[in-house]
Amino acid sequence: MNRPEDSQLGKAASYIDQYDASLLFPILRAPKRAEIGIAGSLPFVGADMWTAFELSWLNLRGKPQVALAHFTVPCETPNIIESKSFKLYLNSFNNTRFADVDAVRERLRRDLSEAVWRVGTPDPAANVRAIGVRILLPELFDREPVQELDGLSLDRLDVACERYTPAPDLLKVLADKAPVSEVLVSKLLKSNCLVTGQPDWGSVQISYSGTPIDQESLLQYLVSFRNHNEFHEQCVERIFMDIWTCCQPVRLAVYARYTRRGGLDINPFRSSYAQVLPPNIRMARQ
Numbered sequence: 001m002n003r004p005e006d007s008q009l010g011k012a013a014s015y016i017d018q019y020d021a022s023l024l025f026p027i028l029r030a031p032k033r034a035e036i037g038i039a040g041s042l043p044f045v046g047a048d049m050w051t052a053f054e055l056s057w058l059n060l061r062g063k064p065q066v067a068l069a070h071f072t073v074p075c076e077t078p079n080i081i082e083s084k085s086f087k088l089y090l091n092s093f094n095n096t097r098f099a100d101v102d103a104v105r106e107r108l109r110r111d112l113s114e115a116v117w118r119v120g121t122p123d124p125a126a127n128v129r130a131i132g133v134r135i136l137l138p139e140l141f142d143r144e145p146v147q148e149l150d151g152l153s154l155d156r157l158d159v160a161c162e163r164y165t166p167a168p169d170l171l172k173v174l175a176d177k178a179p180v181s182e183v184l185v186s187k188l189l190k191s192n193c194l195v196t197g198q199p200d201w202g203s204v205q206i207s208y209s210g211t212p213i214d215q216e217s218l219l220q221y222l223v224s225f226r227n228h229n230e231f232h233e234q235c236v237e238r239i240f241m242d243i244w245t246c247c248q249p250v251r252l253a254v255y256a257r258y259t260r261r262g263g264l265d266i267n268p269f270r271s272s273y274a275q276v277l278p279p280n281i282r283m284a285r286q
Contacts (some may be wrong), residue, residue: 002027004195004231013088018093021111021285026087026118028078032234036241044240046253047132048073048080048233049280054263055135055193057093057104067101068141069108070280075270077116080233087262101135109133136248147281149205149257151183154219161220164227168242171221172214179250181209186222187285189256192229200232203259203283204239210249218243232258236268244272259285 004027016023033039050071057065074078089111098104113130136144163170189202204222221242225235240254253271255278265286269277 002082003027003029013084015083016088016092016141018092019096019107020092021089021114023085023089023092024111024115025082026079026115027082027231029080029233030078032114032230033237036238037245038147038237038241042076043220043244044237044270044272045274046075046268047277048075049267049269049277050086051260051267051280051282051286052086052090052263054087055090055093055104058095058097060099061098061203062097065101067104068136068139070134070136071112072277072280073112074129074131075132075268077115081112081115082232083231083264083266084262089105090263098151101137105133105135121174145281146284148283149185149203149255151185151205151207154184154186154215155188157216157219158221159216161223162194163224165224166228166242167221167224168246170217170224171242171246172217173247174212174214177212178269179210180212181251182212182214183207184215184218187221188219189222189235191225191232191235192227194229194231194234197229198261200235200258200261201285202232202256204236204254204256205256205278206239206243207251207253208243208247208249209251210275211247212248213249213286215245222251232256232266233268236270240270242280257283257286 002025052069055067055069060067075143109130185205187202187203191200236254236256250271255269257267258265
């Protein structure tokens with residue numbers, strides 16, 4: 001089993017510019033899920049939506065090509081991909097020649113699908129479900145929208161914040177109020193890389209139906225992640241489980257968009273019920 005501390009995070013790394021799928025470093029989701037009480041069937045559906053802003057390769061005549069890429073990794077996969085390894089893998093395309101963009105797309109889909117579904121040693125011939133890969137060439141760049149998450153901003157509230165590690169006991173519901181359906185957002189989400197401790201900045205959208213959640217307590221809870229060390233996907237699942245357990249909504253969805261690092265952003269979405277994934281838009285800070 002790959003351990004986060006064995007990855008290239010926080011270590012000097014050589015940038016290999018010839019294609020090398022072995023650079024990908026999958027990490028099991030299960031250990032961190034066990035920490036928050038998830039065993040067996042998942043209490044949510046969803047996906048991790050990645051954007052790569054620094055994808056490049058050579059055509060058959062050696063001319064550089066550039067593109068953006070969106071990747072959609074279902075939350076049911078047994079593994080996440082450690083982000084620095086993902087960056088190093090993408091850089092290995094830089095001086096590699098491909099016949100066309102379709103060849104690049106299929107190579108990405110094959111390698112990433114194998115890595116996130118892998119159990120044991122790599123097996124390129126394994127029968128795995130393909131992840132989503134969408135490549136945007138430069139003529140489509142101006143169609144990429146920049147917008148913010150919809151919802152009522154929790155950041156408008158003037159609250160005292162004194163706790164900076166996850167504190168689910170802060171969460172409260174207004175038990176004497178009628179049920180509601182509402183969408184709440186905050187730009188104040190911050191956590192740190194599990195291995196290096198470097199800051200990860202994000203915005204979060206919480207959609208739920210049920211007994212009203214006290215908004216001040218929810219904002220204080222989100223701020224409590226400020227000094228917490230965990231990967232993006234793990235933070236979102238922890239937020240989901242804390243709200244699901246402490247507030248007991250009828251329905252819940254948690255969506256976070258994090259600022260990019262190394263040309264990659266990671267945007268996890270978890271929902272208690274099946275629904276269409278939110279659009280992989282870009283926020284101003286991304």
